[in-house]
Amino acid sequence: MKRFIVFMAAAALLVVSTGMAMAAFPTRPINLMVYTQPGGAIDVFARKFEAIAKKYTDATFVVVNKPGAGGIIAIKDIMASKADGYKILAVTKSNISKMVESGSDIKISDYSWIAMMVSDPEAIIVNRESKITTWQEILADAKAKGGNQLWVGPAKGGNDHIMAMKTWRIAGIQGKWIPYESGGKAMAALMGGHGAVYVGNPQDVVGRPNLKCAAISATERLSGEFADVPTFRELGISGLDEEIIWRGFMAKKGIPAEARAFYTELFRKVNDDPDWRKYILSGAANPVFYEEVRFTKIVENDAKEFKEALVGLGIIK
Amino acid sequence: MDLLDSMLVGFGSLVGWKPLIIIIVGVIIGILAGAMPGLSPSTAVALLVPFSYTMTPELALILLTTIYLATNYGGSITAVLINTPGTPAAAVTALDGYPLTLQGKAGKGLGTALIASTIGGSIGVIVLVLFAVPLAHIAIKFGPADYFALALFGLATVASMGRGNIIKALVAILIGLMINMIGIDPISGISRFSFGNDRLYDGFSLIPALIGLFAVSVVFAKAEEWTGFNRTLEKVGSKLPTLKEILEIRGAILRSSIIGTIIGIFPGAGSTIASFISYDVSKRSSKHPELFGEGSLEGVAAAEASNSSSVGGALVPLLALGIPGSATDAVLLGAFMLHDLVPGPLLFKTRPELVYGIFAALIVANIFILLLGLYGNRLFIRVVAVPDAILYPMILTLAVVGSYSVAGSLFDVASCIGFGIMGWLLKRYGYPVAPVVLGIVLGKMIETNFRRAVMMHGYSVFLKEKLALAVLIIAVISFLYPLMKQWKEDRAKRAAHSWKT
Amino acid sequence: MSLMERLSQGWGLLLVIAAGLAALTLSGFLIRRSSVRKYFGEIMVPLSVMAVCILFVFITFSFPEEEAGPAVIPQLIAFFTVTFCMVLLYRVAQGLAKPDPPAGRTGFMLAVVGITAGYCFLIDIAGYFLSTFLFLLVLMYVLGYRRRAVILSVALGWVLFSYAIFYRFLHIQLPLGFWENFY
Structure with missing residues (x-):
């Protein structure tokens, strides 16, 4: 019975996909891997992409959740499958820090970093109802507390912690990083007044009226509700103009040329789609489309930075 | 008056056949998933998120929150009937529910669980509707020292579980805590005791451990004393609890509902701790504490009322602040985002019909849980009339599906069997397994909050924070008291022994 | 690198594991032959739990040292576990423990x-x-x-x-x- 159903389904899919596909790729459904459970931020990203991609291609994307070890399980799963282009992974910057941190044999160069689609600026966030609500007040309080100003955020050695350390170094202050299991819990701590500063992204402030961005890492101010948030450069801090969290897609190295052409074409179209741009902008991030060469350079640079920072913290040797 | 208007709008949004069908489907999925060992509320909701994407935001969120509520009841069914908690919180239900089944009173156990669940669930939702915003603001004021104290107090409930040897119960809890240390350390970011294995990077998942320790171990233990198959139980009573019996335990139900709601509100505490603490408190304030662990209706009611009421509590920080308070909340947050919604105070203003629609749906869902539960119990109860040679293989395959569904990994299946062997060994030599689960649940909460408190304010923080200090003292006394009792008993026994010889 | 650190990782750790296994096997063997045979499980379970705890403590020596660092709580847990396991063994020695249940199939x-x-x-x-x-x-x-x-x-x-x-x-x-x- 089971066999029959599987067989019929396979036959039906084959007929449908070969009948409708224009190019040689794809001829069957593509697995779009996600490294979290359904409902995680990157899962939402992948499903939005899947819904919008439907407008531009007849290819079917099947979102597959493969959670575990901050993405390592999914990244290794990509490595273990064929480089035929039928399996791509939605990646984000924190995966790179996990790759470096796990010290496993994963190499950046074993993967094809197809496209970066989102650039999400880092932000310094404060509690509107506390005494510290602007960058100047953060500086003054940090100097007064002499290294005991509490900064809350997700895990030690992650994006946000490294951003915080960079900020301290450049601004000439010292803070204490208090890690939480997740960004959400750290935000609760900021709201409860247990920490002074939270490091995250502008999106974290959306819908939470008692939080406020004190500074943003971008070359220009954001629009909309963030129009009055100063950039670091305006605050007289240089070298923090491009601290971002990115999201994009990767596959195993050596996927066929037609697959690569298919994805490049599709990602470009999705990036231009008004609904896609609306979704990304509603999260106060920037829709972008960086092709493989540029994306790979960013990833390599991130890996280098993570490595230095994690060695400095004593997390890896 | 405002609230009344809003609730009317909420109920108004349920008019029509679609929302009602969705609630019924949600309740059925929730009860089945909850009864299924391994599908914890967060996994069950996560599995349905992709499916809900195609629905309107209102229907999608009604479906998911209804599932969340119903799984907490569903967990009790398998806990009572076959000693296999369907959800982590139902581990407490099994302590008294399964003895009831063994005594041929399965109907009483299931009925009590159902009624306590729906009363608890309703109280949780009512508190959510009335006090969401002020309560959320109070909850976030509690700092790491308070959380540490609460978690340690949760551990201290072991005293009411260790029938027999308290020292063995303590060792069991410490084993659980140690297992929880395996994997990445959330504070320093380094990997601990994982022996370089990627699969151990996140540590052992709770669900495979829970199923292994409770369900698989029982099958292995039965295999050891196998003498050929039998009917699983000679006597299966399907009689429901009488109104008088329910009225007698109304105190336990109400008290546990309130404890469950309050603990549910604390981001990160969760329904499992709520159940353990309610069970402990109910035992201490019961007229018949000696019945706890032997099939006490009060014990079943305490566990179920509190885990169902914790759902309403856990939704408080999510809806009022946009902060996920439980693992399931985190999944729900993603579901909101998938529909371009941001939960939080603004949502009450921009989409009141949606927020109050969810509230109204949860109230209606409680009624359906009661109706469907009453009907379902008559079917479920037949499970224990099946010969054990058929039931036990089924339990094992259920354990496999359950552990696999956590993360789609066969590693979890293998560790479930490993925990089964461990549970069999522990039980064989008189160590209770529920404390191991408690240790695994509470380990990270104890550790991270302790270390965060010290990092923030130094070791003296536990003396300065009055509330934390008070709770810590109560917790330490709850640990010491049974130890002292045991020590006295031992001394008396030894004296008698030497006197004889 | 101190001796403890050497024993906390790589070959040193394997040595510790091997030594622990050998000690457990030997004690198991001796108990089987001795007069406390009927307390085999009562003794071996605490012994094994203690062995794992001691192994974990060895591993913690390789963790970075910091205020309230990653080693603190595992060491505390190990301390309490070993203490209570010793109490269990003491109770066997005092004749307060129940003998093992008979072996089944x-x-x-x-x-x-x-x-x-x-x-x-x-x-x-x-x-x-x-x-x-x-x-x-x-x-x-x-x-x-x-x-x-x-x-x-x-x-x-x-x-x-x-x-x-x-x-x-x-x-x-x-x-x-x-x-x-x-x-």
Whole structure:
């Protein structure tokens, strides 16, 4: 019975996909891997992409959740499958820090970093109802507390912690990083007044009226509700103009040329789609489309930075 | 008056056949998933998120929150009937529910669980509707020292579980805590005791451990004393609890509902701790504490009322602040985002019909849980009339599906069997397994909050924070008291022994 | 690098594990031959738990040192565990412990464990549905059930039920094994 159903389904899919596909790729459904459970931020990203991609291609994307070890399980799963282009992974910057941190044999160069689609600026966030609500007040309080100003955020050695350390170094202050299991819990701590500063992204402030961005890492101010948030450069801090969290897609190295052409074409179209741009902008991030060469350079640079920072913290040797 | 208007709008949004069908489907999925060992509320909701994407935001969120509520009841069914908690919180239900089944009173156990669940669930939702915003603001004021104290107090409930040897119960809890240390350390970011294995990077998942320790171990233990198959139980009573019996335990139900709601509100505490603490408190304030662990209706009611009421509590920080308070909340947050919604105070203003629609749906869902539960119990109860040679293989395959569904990994299946062997060994030599689960649940909460408190304010923080200090003292006394009792008993026994010889 | 650090990782750690296993095996062997034979489990369980705790403590020596660092709580847990295990052993020595329950059909039980483990491996190859069907047939037979029609219909019914409820209704992506190639 089971066999029959599987067989019929396979036959039906084959007929449908070969009948409708224009190019040689794809001829069957593509697995779009996600490294979290359904409902995680990157899962939402992948499903939005899947819904919008439907407008531009007849290819079917099947979102597959493969959670575990901050993405390592999914990244290794990509490595273990064929480089035929039928399996791509939605990646984000924190995966790179996990790759470096796990010290496993994963190499950046074993993967094809197809496209970066989102650039999400880092932000310094404060509690509107506390005494510290602007960058100047953060500086003054940090100097007064002499290294005991509490900064809350997700895990030690992650994006946000490294951003915080960079900020301290450049601004000439010292803070204490208090890690939480997740960004959400750290935000609760900021709201409860247990920490002074939270490091995250502008999106974290959306819908939470008692939080406020004190500074943003971008070359220009954001629009909309963030129009009055100063950039670091305006605050007289240089070298923090491009601290971002990115999201994009990767596959195993050596996927066929037609697959690569298919994805490049599709990602470009999705990036231009008004609904896609609306979704990304509603999260106060920037829709972008960086092709493989540029994306790979960013990833390599991130890996280098993570490595230095994690060695400095004593997390890896 | 405002609230009344809003609730009317909420109920108004349920008019029509679609929302009602969705609630019924949600309740059925929730009860089945909850009864299924391994599908914890967060996994069950996560599995349905992709499916809900195609629905309107209102229907999608009604479906998911209804599932969340119903799984907490569903967990009790398998806990009572076959000693296999369907959800982590139902581990407490099994302590008294399964003895009831063994005594041929399965109907009483299931009925009590159902009624306590729906009363608890309703109280949780009512508190959510009335006090969401002020309560959320109070909850976030509690700092790491308070959380540490609460978690340690949760551990201290072991005293009411260790029938027999308290020292063995303590060792069991410490084993659980140690297992929880395996994997990445959330504070320093380094990997601990994982022996370089990627699969151990996140540590052992709770669900495979829970199923292994409770369900698989029982099958292995039965295999050891196998003498050929039998009917699983000679006597299966399907009689429901009488109104008088329910009225007698109304105190336990109400008290546990309130404890469950309050603990549910604390981001990160969760329904499992709520159940353990309610069970402990109910035992201490019961007229018949000696019945706890032997099939006490009060014990079943305490566990179920509190885990169902914790759902309403856990939704408080999510809806009022946009902060996920439980693992399931985190999944729900993603579901909101998938529909371009941001939960939080603004949502009450921009989409009141949606927020109050969810509230109204949860109230209606409680009624359906009661109706469907009453009907379902008559079917479920037949499970224990099946010969054990058929039931036990089924339990094992259920354990496999359950552990696999956590993360789609066969590693979890293998560790479930490993925990089964461990549970069999522990039980064989008189160590209770529920404390191991408690240790695994509470380990990270104890550790991270302790270390965060010290990092923030130094070791003296536990003396300065009055509330934390008070709770810590109560917790330490709850640990010491049974130890002292045991020590006295031992001394008396030894004296008698030497006197004889 | 101090001696403790050397023993906390790499070859040093393997040495510690080997020493621990040897000590456990030896004590197990000695207990079997001694007069406290009937307390075998009562002694071996605390001993094994202690051994694992001591191993974990060795590993913590390789953790970075910091204020309230990653080693603190595991060491505390290990301390309490070892203490309470010692109390358990002391109670055996004082004659306060209950002797072990009599051994049951250990061989039969191990067979059940083995079949379950085999089932787990088979899922990876043959997928959930076929493996489960076979597993149910075999285990019901081994447990002594002989009514073939009932065995067959239960196994088949369960597979269909799990396909409908778990795979379709609850959307659990059960492993398909080699069946995946048909998809």
